[in-house]
Amino acid sequence: MTNSISNLELPHSVSLLEKMAAESIENGPFTYVHSGSGNEITLKANIDAFESWQIVPKYLNDVSIRDTSSKILDTTFPNSFALAPVGVQSIFHPEGELASARAAAHYGVPFIASTFTSHSLEEIATHLGDTPRWFQLYWSKDEELAISMVKRAEKAGYSAIVITVDTSLIGNRERDLNNGYSPLKLGKGSANYINDPVFLERFKTRPSSDDKGVIEKIGDVLFNPSLTWEDLRTIKKHTSLPILLKGILHEEDASKAMDYGVDGLIVSNHGGRQLDGCISSLEALPPIADVIQGRMPILLDSGIRRGSDVIKARALGASAVLLGRPFVYGLAIAGEQGVRQVLKNFINDIDTSLALTGCTSMSQVNKSLIRRKK
Numbered sequence: 085m086t087n088s089i090s091n092l093e094l095p096h097s098v099s100l101l102e103k104m105a106a107e108s109i110e111n112g113p114f115t116y117v118h119s120g121s122g123n124e125i126t127l128k129a130n131i132d133a134f135e136s137w138q139i140v141p142k143y144l145n146d147v148s149i150r151d152t153s154s155k156i157l158d159t160t161f162p163n164s165f166a167l168a169p170v171g172v173q174s175i176f177h178p179e180g181e182l183a184s185a186r187a188a189a190h191y192g193v194p195f196i197a198s199t200f201t202s203h204s205l206e207e208i209a210t211h212l213g214d215t216p217r218w219f220q221l222y223w224s225k226d227e228e229l230a231i232s233m234v235k236r237a238e239k240a241g242y243s244a245i246v247i248t249v250d251t252s253l254i255g256n257r258e259r260d261l262n263n264g265y266s267p268l269k270l271g272k273g274s275a276n277y278i279n280d281p282v283f284l285e286r287f288k289t290r291p292s293s294d295d296k297g298v299i300e301k302i303g304d305v306l307f308n309p310s311l312t313w314e315d316l317r318t319i320k321k322h323t324s325l326p327i328l329l330k331g332i333l334h335e336e337d338a339s340k341a342m343d344y345g346v347d348g349l350i351v352s353n354h355g356g357r358q359l360d361g362c363i364s365s366l367e368a369l370p371p372i373a374d375v376i377q378g379r380m381p382i383l384l385d386s387g388i389r390r391g392s393d394v395i396k397a398r399a400l401g402a403s404a405v406l407l408g409r410p411f412v413y414g415l416a417i418a419g420e421q422g423v424r425q426v427l428k429n430f431i432n433d434i435d436t437s438l439a440l441t442g443c444t445s446m447s448q449v450n451k452s453l454i455r456r457k458k
């Protein structure tokens with residue numbers, strides 16, 4: 085099967101999208117998006133957690149007019165979700181992030197660009213029109229480089245910095261290791277590096293994305309295991325943009341984030357790709373929401389597959405969610421059109437789920453509408 089389809093009609097369920105994506109692309113990239121780390125216990129727990137909570141709807145409200153939006157740090161999320169930062173999207177489709185950015189722009193869905201992309205953050209921005217965008221930072225071991233990327237994001241109209249804190253090292257992704265598959269080694273995530281003035285200063289001549297020296301250098305500086313809470317003060321000195329931490333799972337870390345003046349949290353376990361055996365995002369959410377008490381926005385990802393998942397996350401304390409793997413399957417199947425279809429179906433499902441919960445706006449979705457399955 086080729087990955088550009090006209091008159092496209094993609095399946096509505098993620099399990100069928102997964103199958104179609106598996107038939108559309110090579111095993112290496114498919115496994116890279118599909119798999120988790122270790123024995124994939126956390127990957128599975130993310131889905132199970134959503135099944136262990138039940139919505140208790142309330143009826144006979146007029147739900148003929150509905151508003152699925154939420155506002156987070158001055159950014160409107162028209163459907164209470166954004167696209168999660170997903171790196172190296174050219175391994176799924178030649179247009180990579182440019183295709184998913186255009187699909188997000190079509191529906192006004194906020195886009196979070198990863199550090200480790202196949203196209204530069206500036207080029208991605210040109211495909212987003214007026215659509216809100218945030219930049220996800222892997223805080224480099226080379227601090228000057230990290231600051232340079234933040235400055236570039238600011239200049240290109242990104243309105244928040246999302247610092248991913250769960251990736252001090254890359255997780256032990258057994259299926260990728262068994263396949264010997266590494267997008268880094270193929271030079272697929274170099275765009276933000278080879279277009280960065282600070283990174284280029286480290287080379288005598290301008291290198292290309294798959295130069296051995298570039299790949300080695302990125303491998304050396306991509307993640308920073310020595311990062312601490314105190315380092316947040318540095319980034320705050322260099323940008324006026326709001327800062328969110330992605331990957332928070334412990335309520336004590338949520339509390340610390342408040343102390344350090346962070347502006348928002350993304351409760352996430354990286355889709356079960358980092359520490360296998362760690363708590364699912366949805367289970368981590370209620371204690372974090374208790375600590376935060378509405379003083380900063382909380383978002384959630386890892387396991388969002390349907391509209392009812394958005395309602396559950398919202399009822400347990402998240403203002404909005406991030407959609408990850410499902411849009412990547414759409415990208416793998418049919419590029420921009422594939423992502424568009426996945427977004428269209430998800431947006432409809434959120435709206436239907438809101439109405440069937442008996443609510444006319446996301447602000448009405450609260451704890452009273454959810455119970456744990458006995």
Ligand SMILES: Cc1cc2nc3c(=O)[nH]c(=O)nc-3n(C[C@H](O)[C@H](O)[C@H](O)COP(=O)(O)O)c2cc1C
Nearest residue numbers: 117168169170171198248354355386387388408409
């Ligand atoms: C292929 C792939 C690449 C990813 N790349 C990044 C990344 O560059 N930065 C980041 O913070 N998270 C990254 N993530 C994690 C996502 O942002 C998100 O946390 C995860 O996909 C949520 O899990 P779910 O897709 O199973 O719902 C990636 C996830 C996948 C599947």
